[in-house]
Amino acid sequence: MKKIFTLFAISIFLLSCTGNDKFVLRGSVGKINKVMVVTKASDWNGDLGKEIRNSFGELMVGLPQPEPILSVSQIAPNGFGSMMKVNRNILIIGESDQEKFYIKKNVYAKPQTIIYVYGTDDASVIKMFKKYEKQILDAYIESDIEMTQGLFSSRKIDNANYKTLTNLGVSFTIPDNFKTVDDTGEFLWLRQHLTSGIAKTGSNNILVYSIPLIDEEKVGENIVSVRDSIGEKYIPGSDQETMHMITEEAYTPFTSEVKLAGKKAYETRGKWEVKNDFMAGPFVNYSVIDKKNNRVIVFEGFTYAPSVNKRAFLFELEAIGKSMQIK
Incomplete structure (x- = not known):
């Protein structure tokens, strides 16, 4: 027993x-x-x-x-x-x-x-x-x-606090160490100041916006021109008259078709720079085709971290971009 x-x-x-x-x-x-x-x-x-x-x-x-x-x-x-x-x-x-x-x-x-x-x-x-x-x-x-x-997710921001995310009907898992640079209702720019080691002067950045869906077949080939126009409009350099963010002209970005938020999308990786300045770094861009609302939703993460490796920083931005949910 x-x-x-x-x-x-x-x-x-x-x-x-x-x-x-x-x-x-x-x-x-x-x-x-x-x-x-x-x-x-x-x-x-x-x-x-x-x-x-x-x-x-x-x-x-x-x-x-x-x-x-x-x-x-x-x-x-x-x-x-x-x-x-x-x-x-x-x-x-x-x-x-x-x-x-x-x-x-x-x-x-x-x-x-x-x-x-x-x-x-x-x-x-x-x-x-x-x-x-x-x-x-x-x-x-x-x-x-x-x-x-x-x-x-354990320390994510409340997406409802951002006019642009609310107006676009999108949400992301973004940690609360990102702070607002600009939130117009049509364009969102968040920035996280890097705090480790030699990268203390750098930052991770997030951009979210949408553009009209005019021709689905040309979305992929227009990504660079779209991001350059956004850079000129919203992301100035130290001299706002002559400096703004552009796609680095000496490096051709790589674009591939992916699926994000259950929709057809394009992932683009490349390098950005500030026109007429010495600031530069890598970016990852997700352009998601939202046929239901006749638009392309764009998430971009870019890093400025001079003199240090950037794989880990860009990977965190990739993880945030891939958390996209569309209502």
Whole structure:
């Protein structure tokens, strides 16, 4: 009887733990855009490691300094203990008895994304990684976007406080350290002063506005001219007569079609500068086609952070832009 009671008590305990993640999972650790790769040192130093580093190390478009999309580190399987298992983004890759690819969430910690890639030999492992390369990159980026949005949601601004957001019927998950520069009812400019290290003189900036939808087929090709006209009208330099923000003429922005707020949209990455001045930096622009209201809703985030890497700053702006909701 005592043995039965003990087994029953253990069963209840295990059920209560697995039924509620907060009793089981620790908080994950790890920097944004960082992936820990679990694989043998011989694989990491060979063709597989080279393939992974080349893939994750692809340079992010639009940044003035070369910065990879994702940073990677490696640990051997026998070193993948309890302390390592709480990393937020993990890639486990190596040989198995069959080819496999799958993604699991919140296995050892929360939030966490673990991707498993297996092949039957060295060539098979590389083939499987290359086959799912885009899906792997997208999964880690999406995971970090969601994590960043979750952090911001705990201290988000009240969108109803802004005339432009109210008039446009849009909302974003924007942290409350962004302050108003301009809010006309048609154009919103918010700014966050950077406070860390050498970037103290810099800022992250958000612009929100809309333009009429005249020709859907030409929205993508008109993004640069639209943002330049907005810069001339609303974003002056130190000399308001001769200086304003423009798209950097020496660098062609990269535009791709995406989906945002359930609608067709264009993501544009490039560099901005102030005409007749030395200020410059990267931007990410989302132009969302809202056919129902015959308009294009534009969110743009741009960073001014001289002398420091800017990937993390621009990623936060990307996360805010991708939180867009349209009423």
